[in-house]
Amino acid sequence: MPIPHSQTIQFVRRGEVVTLSNVPPTRTLLEVLREDLACTGTKEGCGEGDCGACTVVLGEADGEQLTFKAVNSCIRMAHSVHGLALWTVEDLSAANATSQHPAQEAMVQCHASQCGFCTPGFVMSLFGMYQNHVIQGHPITRETAQTELSGNLCRCTGYRPILDAAQKMADFPAVRLDHPTITRQLAKIEPRAPDANTPYRLPGTLAELLIARAAQPNAQLVAGCTDVGLWVTKLHKQFDTVIDVSRVAELRRIEQRNGDLVIGAAATLQDAFNALLQRWPELRTFAARFAGLPVRNSGTLGGNVANGSPIGDSMPLLIALKSRLVLASVRGKREMPLEDFYTGYRQNLLATDEVVAFIKVPLPASAASSSTTSLQTTLLRAYKISKRYDDDISAVCLVLNLTLDAGVVSDISIGAGGVAATPVRAGQTEAALRGQPWSQARVQAAMLTLRAEFEPISDMRASSSYRRQVLGNLLQRFWLESQGEQHINLEAFKLEAVS
Ligand SMILES: Cc1cc2nc3c(=O)[nH]c(=O)nc-3n(C[C@H](O)[C@H](O)[C@H](O)COP(=O)(O)OP(=O)(O)OC[C@H]3O[C@@H](n4cnc5c(N)ncnc54)[C@H](O)[C@@H]3O)c2cc1C
Ligand code: FES
Ligand code: FES
CATH class of the missing domain: 3.10.20.30 (Beta-grasp domain)
Structure with missing residues (x-):
């Protein structure tokens, strides 16, 4: 104690x-x-x-x-x-x-x-x-x-x-x-003094946070505490010193800058998803299936990314959207593609004096993400497979972001969760499809590539073979949706219709 x-x-x-x-x-x-x-x-x-x-x-x-x-x-x-x-x-x-x-x-x-x-x-x-x-x-x-x-x-x-x-x-x-x-x-009520050497620090600015982090590299960093809270209540961990990033003004902001949606790491999941939904309304169901509202109200996007769970939901989405991560310390800032942040199971490049500061999501050229030129179309879909529909963790998560130019794949970006030790980009599958005609035969070949690209583990959520099977099936579903053929899914279920 x-x-x-x-x-x-x-x-x-x-x-x-x-x-x-x-x-x-x-x-x-x-x-x-x-x-x-x-x-x-x-x-x-x-x-x-x-x-x-x-x-x-x-x-x-x-x-x-x-x-x-x-x-x-x-x-x-x-x-x-x-x-x-x-x-x-x-x-x-x-x-x-x-x-x-x-x-x-x-x-x-x-x-x-x-x-x-x-x-x-x-x-x-x-x-x-x-x-x-x-x-x-x-x-x-x-x-x-x-x-x-x-x-x-x-x-x-x-x-x-x-x-x-x-x-x-x-x-x-x-x-x-x-x-x-x-x-x-x-x-x-007086805000917590920034320079105090106290057990629970609540810095109000990024500068105060970075100084505190450099001074106390062993302190437990927390944001919304929706992961760390369980380490306390279930694993009975105690921390002598905590640095809470949830009041850092700069890290709570969400703004559009130089063609990017820049989401502060301490923005709540609810605020971050609302901002993403303004640009990509097709993510509504996916966003609503991330935990329940009380968790989204407390938990942050930066906490999800820093926690780096291989079954975390925002990372496959952010990878598919080609997001970049900004880390900050008193020494300065550095930036990297999100997928490069992870080095192993729950391991990442964060130095002991660094924090995750911002997530930069490139915005589509036009405000509407459906069509950019008469011959160019884009399609973004985020699939979450879990045992329970609401308030559950993914067994597999797959997010696909496709651009077609006159029926040819000019770009495709695929993020996956639940299939490796870290959230990952499906680079081999992307390469198999890029520059190819968007046809059933190509997609069927790519389904095999996607199933072979990772070596998922078996655990209580799903077996390895199930995860592989589902990965390919989700790509098939994506193909069917791109052809306007997939109408029956859980998203289509409306409570009003049966009440
Ligand atoms: C009931 C329940 C349901 C959940 N459902 C889902 C779900 O559907 N999908 C999903 O992906 N997750 C889910 N989670 C997990 C959790 O809500 C998310 O991972 C959340 O985004 C964590 O954010 P946080 O702010 O609460 O992080 P915290 O718990 O405060 O911190 C998590 C980790 O991130 C580090 N950290 C936090 N902020 C920073 C920062 N700025 N810089 C560096 N390190 C930082 C902390 O040190 C810690 O290691 C669920 C959790 C619960 C309790
Ligand atoms: S007791 Fe807090 S959510 Fe169950
Ligand atoms: S659990 Fe309380 S009424 Fe059902």
């Missing part, structure tokens, strides 16, 4: 600034809520970000307004909420104790609550949706409800009334939060 220390955590809750001290750097927000503050309304189900029982909502000041995110408190370090506003299920009706919040009332009226484990988490995800949709005057569609509740599991299949409750919230009189008062309270 790390030695307690005097670094305080301050956050706004129930209209007051809460101050906590002696919280070890790896104590989770859930532990603090349940064990230190005796707020046992927030439940622990899995302790690994899967079930959503521990969902709380965080508010962050953006000028005089607040932005809201539902996150999993079980894998979130308590120190990471310093300077934020926090709502738990106990806090929803505090402003008006005589009635329930619309999120709660809707659950009651739709008979959506069965057990006390999942319900608080569902209510908090509904509360997040209420702030981000209902209060903004946007109706909650069935699809929105399904997407934004995908991080909450109910083991007794009570989903239909819960989805009804999401849509019913708008029927009740609006309950508005006092944003200016809360943001004024947040402004009174």
Whole structure:
């Protein structure tokens, strides 16, 4: 157990600034809520970000307004909420104790609550949706409800009334939060001093981060903690010093620069995917299948890339989009194609004083990615094969980015996951297709190349032979889609149609 220390955590809750001290750097927000503050309304189900029982909502000041995110408190370090506003299920009706919040009332009226484990988490995800949709005057569609509740599991299949409750919230009189008062309270909380030699560092600028990283190369770097949190809760790891990159202003930005979409490493997965979707709307289903919303709200694109899991989902996509990675340290910056970053299973080129700073994604020549000239067409498809449709890790991921010029492959870029020790580019398959006519015979030959290009392992997610088979099958599906022949797939399944 790390030695307690005097670094305080301050956050706004129930209209007051809460101050906590002696919280070890790896104590989770859930532990603090349940064990230190005796707020046992927030439940622990899995302790690994899967079930959503521990969902709380965080508010962050953006000028005089607040932005809201539902996150999993079980894998979130308590120190990471310093300077934020926090709502738990106990806090929803505090402003008006005589009635329930619309999120709660809707659950009651739709008979959506069965057990006390999942319900608080569902209510908090509904509360997040209420702030981000209902209060903004946007109706909650069935699809929105399904997407934004995908991080909450109910083991007794009570989903239909819960989805009804999401849509019913708008029927009740609006309950508005006092944003200016809360943001004024947040402004009174001192940011963490950049030069302090403290156990949990929260630098606010890239310069501060790089100095901290150079000074403490052994400190555990974290961003959204959706990977590292599990090392704490499941592997029982403890870190004496943590450097949290999630407040570094430059690394949270997403901007268009010199023909690239430049995504800061600390941009959340949700923000990063939203930016990618503006350019490539065809990625919508793939983006929605990356974990559930609470994980995407906390986890970052830089964390996915730096973690380098061979079954991580963003890397095959970023490789297919020909992305480049910018690493930064006090010594300067260096840039490389994303696939060159990885040197072995969970090994990469990051030096002990470096951080992943930016991911540069080249933008298509025209805003519409479907067609550039009358003879040139492009097709981008991202396929994720997993045991469960929602909120699951890939067994195989394949992303194909094709440009045809008068029926000939002028360019093809293919990223793959789940088939090697690292995320990879399918270079041999690309070479087999580039410059060739886009024909069934060529694609069938390339399917064999793709199946032979990697030596996937067998594990609990899939056998080696299954992974090989699926790789080729996905290329065949891509061919069929390019011919307009593939209409039946999971994406085509619409919940409204069966409800
Ligand atoms: C329930 C659940 C579902 C998930 N589903 C998916 C899924 O569908 N697909 C998928 O790919 N992943 C999934 N993940 C994994 C995880 O959410 C992602 O890998 C996420 O992008 C990690 O980002 P993070 O900010 O949380 O990283 P953290 O956990 O904070 O850090 C992960 C690693 O990256 C390092 N790191 C973080 N930021 C930087 C930086 N700027 N520079 C250098 N190193 C850095 C850390 O030191 C650590 O080694 C899931 C996780 C959970 C808990
Ligand atoms: S307890 Fe299951 S997601 Fe946190
Ligand atoms: S009602 Fe709680 S798990 Fe189903």
